[in-house]
Amino acid sequence: MxxxxxxxxxxxxxxxxxxxxxxxxxxxxxxxxxxxxxxxxxxxxxxxxxxxxxxxxxxxxxxxxxxxxxxxxxxxxxxxxxxxxxLAMVFQSGALLNSLTVGENVGLYLSEHRLKPPGEIARIVAEKLELVGLKGASDKLPNELSGGMKKRAAIARALVIxxxxxxxxxxxxxxxxxxxxxxxxxxxxxxxxxxxxxxxxxxxxxxxxxxxxxxxxxxxxxxxxxxxxxxxxxxxxxxxxxxxxxxxxxxxxxxxx
Amino acid sequence: MFQHIGEMVLMLCRTLCAWPQVWRQRQKVLDQLFDIGNASLFMVCILSLFIGGVLSLQSGPVLADRGLAGVLGAIVGTSMCKELAPVMMAVLIAGRIGSAMAAEIGSMQVYQEIDALRTMNINPLSYLVLPRLVAIAVALPLLTIFSILIGWFGGAVVAATNPRVGVPFQSFFRVLSENVDAGDVANGLFKSLCFAIVIGVVSCQQGLATIGGPRGVGRSVTKAVVNSIVLILILDYFLTRLLLYFQ
Missing domain, CATH: 3.40.50.300 (P-loop containing nucleotide triphosphate hydrolases)
Incomplete structure (x- = not known):
């Protein structure tokens, strides 16, 4: 382990x-x-x-x-x-931004710091979401996710960094x-x-x-x-x-x- | 109170330091502009129409009794653009938009969304406050222009249709155009720009200072609206005194 x-x-x-x-x-x-x-x-x-x-x-x-x-x-x-x-932090509540979709949340660090072009960000977001078992959840809003899914999305957001x-x-x-x-x-x-x-x-x-x-x-x-x-x-x-x-x-x- | 004012001034300075990022945040500014217009345009129409109307209704008969009904256009025109439209629109926007800003940012604070932004090295002032401040600083003067025009129209309609006033439409606007110039409108727009900054700064500061749960958000919203309105009315007096020197 x-x-x-x-x-x-x-x-x-x-x-x-x-x-x-x-x-x-x-x-x-x-x-x-x-x-x-x-x-x-x-x-x-x-x-x-x-x-x-x-x-x-x-x-x-x-x-x-x-x-x-x-x-x-x-x-x-x-x-x-x-x-x-x-540095990244996964909050107890997930702390996803409720006004953004899961995909936008996960790609927020890259888009706000302009580290990658939008197409590349979309690819990375899809990859990280798949990694945490949230494939296809990119367009959902955080309030449509369960507690566990929110935490996994928060981990995906941390992984992107x-x-x-x-x-x-x-x-x-x-x-x-x-x-x-x-x-x-x-x-x-x-x-x-x-x-x-x-x-x-x-x-x-x-x-x-x-x-x-x-x-x-x-x-x-x-x-x-x-x-x-x-x-x-x-x-x-x-x-x-x-x-x-x-x-x-x-x-x-x-x-x- | 003084601590809050200090925090607000500090926040305004820090937000202005983030000004170079405004182009990057343009989509958020446009979203906020749409929200402000969408939420308040209908109310602005109704409120302005009746403010102009009641101004004519109150002063029209008094002037008519003294044979001065002809100057009604000048009174309504000047009052609307220099005082009533900027102040009433600011109060309306403080209630509708300032409260929404404080509630949204307050909820983000309570649910650690702002902490999450900080951990991603995203400055909440440039991400949240700057777009709101720019949007309200653009929207409120525009709404004030709209309010002035609707208010004039409301005053003219009452002046023309009320038998105790009896000032024809054309005569009302002729006197108005002779007595109200671009400087008077600019006077009102300057006031509304100052009020917009007050509403934006007070609401965002209250949102960021939210502590506790939903109850804390409620407290922040109330404080944001009350403090904005109090500051608008106090500032209005001093701005009026200041602007008198430029006439």
Whole structure:
């Protein structure tokens, strides 16, 4: 599942001493980690632990109160970083532009930056949509798609960028198991194909242990552990163990008469 | 309030910096122009016709009682082009188009579409705000010209048909043309251009500042319309004072 990456096209990510508070409430309390180029790094943790806020900092949508984030060795807020590196983010909701068709959404990066002629963009869009199993959906509007299809369209939009770093925010939430497997396969395939670095935020244990090279567990804005899936599984911390082994047991809840 | 004004000025400056991209965004400008015209042309006709009519109806009998009915064309003509058409059209467009702009951009903000644009290195100001600002800055003066003409026509119809006024159609327009010149129309168009920028900037800024869910969008829409109208009326006074120096 985790092939050795030899020809790195991906870009490294370094997060150092990251702190962020909203209205006096600390959300991130000194986060430090590094992601190697081409690595699939999964950040796990319960809801409200600061995972999505962390992701927004890495892509530059939020500014930290303290600490720094380096993409390929350059601070994320510095001028030209977004031009220098190809970054993409797959939002939890897909965040497709509702006024555009799926095809226009997928080709938006190329058309807005005028990177390819319209005919070429149409060909690339069709190719990427087919890759994520959305062949023929190009002319549909986002509100005509199911949740899983929207996420796959968002992945296709990210693929078009040929990203060096892809951030996934809860890529399998609200999806049926089959769609979740498709998304997980897509994350791994992307690394195999273009050696992109992937940073996945999720509380889906199957996804995390299935695709990750390394996993970080975050709780209340602090990192509890970082390691390979096996190391995290063996990590002897009650919070981590409770999170990883949480399961519904019907026997604990006797049927009411 | 002052923070909002500061944000609006900043947004206007940043949008103007993106001006060189306006040609690239021409299709979006045309789409917005079509939306603005399509949504408001009929309302502009109705509103202007009745504004001109009621102006004649209010001032006509008073002037006629004093033997001054002949100057009605000048009063309606000047009032429509210098004051009523620019202000009333701006209020109408703030309600119909400003609210739609704030709602659309606000929804995009709430549903992370604007974040998605930023992650693709697409500047939301040049992609969303610039086409809307250019479209409204072109459309509102055009609608104001249309409103002036319809308002004059409405005033003339009432002047001619109301027995208490009794100013013939031709006489109304003869006096109007003798007293209203291109400078008066330009005065109104300048005002409407300023109002258009106010509506565009306030609505887009409120949309981009939306937080929360659908309730936040509703709050932004209300703020966009109310703030636009308040600013239009305040600005109208100062623009009138300013333009008096050029007469």
């Amino acid at each position: 985790n092939p050795v990456v030899t020809n790195h096209q991906g870009v490294s990510v370094q997060v150092r001493g990251l702190r962020k508070s909203f209205a006096g409430t600390p959300v991130l309390q000194g986060i430090d980690f590094e992601v190697a180029p081409g690595e699939i790094f999964v950040i796990m943790g319960p809801s409200g632990s600061g995972k999505s806020v962390l992701l927004k900092h890495i892509i530059g949508l939020e500014r930290p109160d303290a600490g720094e984030i380096l993409i390929g060795g350059k601070p994320v807020g510095s001028p030209g970083v977004m031009d220098r590196f190809r 040929e990203p060096q770093l892809v951030l996934y925010d809860e890529p399998t939430s609200e999806l049926d198991p089959l769609s979740a497997v498709t998304i997980a396969e897509e994350i791994v395939r992307l690394r195999q194909r273009i050696r992109a670095t992937s940073l996945v935020v999720s509380h889906d244990r199957d996804l995390a242990f299935g695709v990750a090279d390394r996993i970080a567990v975050i709780h209340q804005g602090q990192l509890l552990t970082i390691g390979t899936p096996e190391e995290v599984r063996r990590f002897n911390d009650p919070l981590v163990q409770r999170f990883l082994s949480a399961d519904f047991k019907p026997s604990n809840h006797p049927p009411t008469p």
